[in-house]
Amino acid sequence: MIIVLVLIQPDLSKAFIIQIDALDEELEVVLIQKNDQRLKHSIAYTSRKLSDLKLKYITTEKEYLA
DSSP, X not given: OEEXXXXXXXXXXXXXXXXEEEOSSEEEEEEXXXXXXXXXXXXXXXXXXXXXXXXXXXXXXXXXXO
């Protein structure tokens, strides 16, 4: 199951930062933007569990998958 949580509305005139974390059993991705004061704010968050086959992937492969 994939869960997506939108935290604040994005400002489409600003650049986005994508933060990826490949854990042992799941993938997590956070979409981030900096505000006018250069503080980072999370825009959206998603995560999903890995299938039994994908649990065998090395960390780099899991990050590509994310």
